[in-house]
Amino acid sequence: MIYPEFLHKNETIGISAPSAGAGNHLKQYQASIHTLETQGYRILETESVRNNGARSTSAENRGEEFTFLFRQDSVKMIMCAKGGDFLDECLPYINFKVMQKNPKWVMGLSDPTGILYPYTTKYDVATIYGLNASSYDEKPMLDFVKTNLQILKGEHVTQHSYPAYMSRSPYDVKHIEYDTPSHWLSNQNTIQVNGRCIGGCIDVLKDLIGTEYDGTKKFLKKYERDGFLWYFDNFSLSAEVLYRTLLQFSYAGWFKHAKAIMIGRTVFESSETGMTYAEAITKALGELPVLYQADIGHTYPHMTMINGAMLHLVYKKKKASLTFSYQ
DSSP states (O other): OOOOOOOTTEEEEEEEOOOSSSSSGGGHHHHHHHHHHHTEEEEOOOTTTTTTTTSSSSSHHHHHHHHHHHTTTEEEEEEEEEESOOOOGGGGGOOHHHHSSSSOEEEEEEETHHHHHHEEEEEEEOOEEEEOSSSSSTTTSSHHHHHHHHTTTEEEEEEEESEEEOOSSTSSSSSSSOOOOOOOESSSSSEEEEEEEEEEEEHHHTTTTTSTTHHHHHHHHTHHHHHEEEEEEOOOOOOOHHHHHHHHHHHHTTTTTTTEEEEEEOSSOOOSSOOHHHHHHHHHHHSSEEEESSOOOSSSSSSEEEEEEEEEEEEETEEEEEEOOOO
16 A cells, blocks of 8 residues: 655645535635644645535546646646535546555545555545535534644554534534534444555445445455455435445445444434434444444544555444544
8 A cells, every 4th residue: 555645844735625625615725725824834726626516617627636636747636626425426537546656645535535545445545534625614623634744744643533413404504512412322232453555435436336436346355365444425315315335336246354333423414214314324224234324524523534544444433533543
């Protein structure tokens, strides 16, 4: 596994918008950039980052702008400006061979899974599922954001499950308030395992199955001795679609050598038949050790996950700790 160099002060973060542009939330975006600059980083934006709309620009331009950052020696890490819905359109225009020759950390959340997953599983470069570049605006003092910044610097930290979480969608509130006790649930009383971490936004991953951007089989074969710890961030799949998607992953062989599966809280819950999310998860995954209602994904707070890294997971009494190592 290739681990790019972590960030140092005065180094440059490249920001591209392979999905939505930041133009609809420029005040938030600019505040986020200010936070990164106060951490001592320089910023290089590609041309379309501040555009409006669900697509920052054409699919071809998005792919070329993203690749451009990998050709710049001064850029040490790439952040995706925002999530969205249409990143997959630009994948044919991203030059993954250039990315492979010039490995850099890539970080995003949600739609950027479409880049992170193939970059790790096909090209053996670790990636970070943490925050988008527009997400540092009003949250620099929140624990999960501080932890993310520590990880970007290469500091070794153990992330512990949080005592409480915000039950409302972060998109619907002006102020962050953790109002609900957090309990990770499981079909096991205790779990203590090591394995190679892999996953992302399940809404996006389901669309990669069987495509040329699905490097799962190659990845599982190369690291089968390590075993795998999967994590899934469910943005808005209904309980039934989540159930069928987990079955599809299983049928496609994704869970071969899996040691545990972690699933975060769903932001926008729904059900067509009355199936609960707990039923969907436990029924689909059978006897595999599974954790759900985890601090992973779009809800606040959430952990920073490192695709491709070794992960030590400990779970007991509805609490968990995650420690990554770079082997």
